[in-house]
Amino acid sequence: MNKIENSNFKRLIGVWKTTGVIKSGENNLNIIGTDSYELILDGNYILHKADVKMGNDRSETFEIIRLVNTLYKAKMQYFNSKGEEGTMESSIINSQFKIEGPHLKFSGKINKENTKISGKWYSQTKNDQWVELIELNLEKQISTI
Template sequence: MSAETMAALTPLRGLWRTSGHVLDGSGRRTAEITGTDEYELMTGGQWLIHRVDVLVGGARTVALELIGDPGEDGTFAMRAFDGSGAYDEMRLSVADGGVLHLAGEGVRSTLRVDRDAMEALWERDDGVRWVPWMEMRFDRIR
């Protein structure tokens, strides 16, 4: 993989203050999310390491995600592991204008990234349609 390929993820790099809410199927806020997300390039430049440390409704969630391994379709693999032992995999695609699309089994998100902030709306498949799941904001700390 070339450094140019991973350069598409450079805007994510840094430490971010995380805030947001879990939403019910009607879009009503049901739990607050606070904490930090950090993205750093692993030595060798082949993977972006994503560390998550947040409170969701007061319950701590810690996760580690590796982003890289671009496919022939231009999307990146996202492999996440959390403190409970759960493992998840999604794909990330880069669009114009600082927009990233994330998709996994039954979940998807659009992340809008600029220099000092990011915003994301997560949706989940309820079996009939896509419904709001989480609204998130990330403010750059460094």
């Protein structure tokens, strides 16, 4: 088994300041908070913790990231403070960072210095159209690699 610490996902390791905007019609909501990614269980997994404020609501998420037979694709299992859970698949290839789950996807870029991630979350409508849901920016505060 490939250790995740040897993969493209090691670029995520550290503490990030998270900002963004939730597109909700005329009244967009601001996002501000922290995301952290740390190697766990002898470098085989990454624990991702998100603690953000979306408008007036606080949201916390824990996620385990594990590789899927390659150094650039992973599965993500998440649990959040609303009692929701699910799985998504992701990839980091060159500067492209993609995440896909049921009716939800993220398309973003990581800069060469691994200090900034910017991208957008999209939601799939009932008629299979993809609409922009969240514009997101992460800026690394502390690197732990």
